[in-house]
Amino acid sequence: MTPATEQSNAYRPDALVVGGGIAGMQSALDLAEQGLKVMLVERGPSIGGHMISLAKVFPTLDCASCITAPKMSASSHHDNIKILVNTEVQGIQTIGGVHHVKLLKKATYVNFDKCIGCRLCEYACDAEYPDPLEEGLGARRAIGVAFTNAIPQKAVLNPELCATCGTCARVCPTDAIEFDQQSETVIVQTDAVIVASGFALNSLNVKPQYNAARSRNIVSALTMERLLAPHGPYGRVLRPSDGKIPSSVAFVQCAGSRDASIGVSYCSRVCCMYAIKQAMLLSGALPIADITIYYMDIRAFGKGYEQFYQNAKAMGVNFVRGKVARIDPVDDGDLSLHVETTEDPENFLQERRHDLVVLAQGMLPEWDMSGTTPVQRAADGFVATPMLTSPTVTTAPGIFVAGVAAGPKDIVDTIAEAGAAAMQVSQYLYQKRSANVTESQSAVLVG
Amino acid sequence: MAMKTLTAQQKQALATMRERIGGVSEEKKQHAKQLKAARKAIVQLLTQKPATAPEIAAALNMPSDEALWHLTGMRKYGHVTEAGEEGEYLLYALVATEEAAATAH
Numbered sequence: 001m002t003p004a005t006e007q008s009n010a011y012r013p014d015a016l017v018v019g020g021g022i023a024g025m026q027s028a029l030d031l032a033e034q035g036l037k038v039m040l041v042e043r044g045p046s047i048g049g050h051m052i053s054l055a056k057v058f059p060t061l062d063c064a065s066c067i068t069a070p071k072m073s074a075s076s077h078h079d080n081i082k083i084l085v086n087t088e089v090q091g092i093q094t095i096g097g098v099h100h101v102k103l104l105k106k107a108t109y110v111n112f113d114k115c116i117g118c119r120l121c122e123y124a125c126d127a128e129y130p131d132p133l134e135e136g137l138g139a140r141r142a143i144g145v146a147f148t149n150a151i152p153q154k155a156v157l158n159p160e161l162c163a164t165c166g167t168c169a170r171v172c173p174t175d176a177i178e179f180d181q182q183s184e185t186v187i188v189q190t191d192a193v194i195v196a197s198g199f200a201l202n203s204l205n206v207k208p209q210y211n212a213a214r215s216r217n218i219v220s221a222l223t224m225e226r227l228l229a230p231h232g233p234y235g236r237v238l239r240p241s242d243g244k245i246p247s248s249v250a251f252v253q254c255a256g257s258r259d260a261s262i263g264v265s266y267c268s269r270v271c272c273m274y275a276i277k278q279a280m281l282l283s284g285a286l287p288i289a290d291i292t293i294y295y296m297d298i299r300a301f302g303k304g305y306e307q308f309y310q311n312a313k314a315m316g317v318n319f320v321r322g323k324v325a326r327i328d329p330v331d332d333g334d335l336s337l338h339v340e341t342t343e344d345p346e347n348f349l350q351e352r353r354h355d356l357v358v359l360a361q362g363m364l365p366e367w368d369m370s371g372t373t374p375v376q377r378a379a380d381g382f383v384a385t386p387m388l389t390s391p392t393v394t395t396a397p398g399i400f401v402a403g404v405a406a407g408p409k410d411i412v413d414t415i416a417e418a419g420a421a422a423m424q425v426s427q428y429l430y431q432k433r434s435a436n437v438t439e440s441q442s443a444v445l446v447g
Numbered sequence: 448m449a450m451k452t453l454t455a456q457q458k459q460a461l462a463t464m465r466e467r468i469g470g471v472s473e474e475k476k477q478h479a480k481q482l483k484a485a486r487k488a489i490v491q492l493l494t495q496k497p498a499t500a501p502e503i504a505a506a507l508n509m510p511s512d513e514a515l516w517h518l519t520g521m522r523k524y525g526h527v528t529e530a531g532e533e534g535e536y537l538l539y540a541l542v543a544t545e546e547a548a549a550t551a552h
Contacts, residue, residue, distance in 0.1 A: 171448050179461045
């Protein structure tokens, strides 16, 4: 990367945070509260990350958006935080201790200063497609606000979906639509960076024996979160293949991790607990449904987690110890699970039928920054954190990491780590600037 | 919904964007055509009586998941609403407002 081909001279933050999820927002808020100027860069059209789309959190069963939305709001209203959405970090080059962060600000085709978030453009748009924010179950239009409580509440036009009919501009009351807007590359200089780029899940099809490609009723855990969320695509739990109210739901654990054959040998750490949480929520949403969790072992390691697990058992959630070998789509959209269980030695190979299956996929790093930044990855693909006593310190001086970018972890640990990363940045900047002051004082004295 | 006329500058900008994205592909045109036809057919069906996703799918000869997706989109934008349950399925009914009728695809 050639540094400083285009400079963003107008704003030079003390720290730049990559990723507007819960880790990035918490880091940004903790730095901003110390009086430091922060730039929060988010690739998508809204901050909030995965957490804003979750139904509830474990083990308290608090509403996820009730926790996330105030953080989003606080970040967007803080005088010391500048948020850039629809912006990708393309690389970081460190020159003389200063990080030159190359950003691609993607065209939104909407003037954010003029847009009032009225959504008239969205209501008038004719181009409707499956919504990736709803895991494809819901619909979105070529222009619109990402979701109800998105921040910023600004419309964004997707040129890949747009039919270029111009209707959005005809109905916009503030003339905010700018069809000639172009993406731009800017380079921001900063003294510190926090990588909080989060996670992706591996494909539902990573284990072909589960046949996810052949059934819409084999879904990801994030899809189940959307089904359970009161503001989800259907407004209730329905089966995606036909809208049936499910009567038997299965959770297949370790379906994308702890499996060297698919290259993910580590444990994704949160699947046991979110499966238990979703099972409990399903018990409430579908009181007469059978809920079964097929597991190898339950890893309920956090504060209050074991009790949460015991509560789920007491509520009637079935826990079957064993491994699902194969899933076959059968009649009427149902699914036949071939299970090897350890619970009944006389009948350890069983075939069980369910009408909706949730696969616990593995967590993977969302952003591969190797090659474009000085940050090194560990063998598992996540950001390398070589110092055991400083888990937010990376291999690159002045670049820190928080949350799942460093490895799978739950929300509680992510928030704690985000605070730790902010503290590391604060300490780093203090030491760096103190050293600079001392150097300049020495120069004056010697001179 | 009040519609303004595009200014010459907006028309030029729109033409520039159209050119930049390589025009409107055949795939997009086909998608728009099918969407419009499906929505119109669903509205016609629901005008007679509320129906479930599989019933709509059978009547229109489309996969059930596709019928459900259309209903989900129409529900999001206020054109249909839930109207009780029939067995293990939800019934969907049209929202009878002029605005909904005007903006239904």
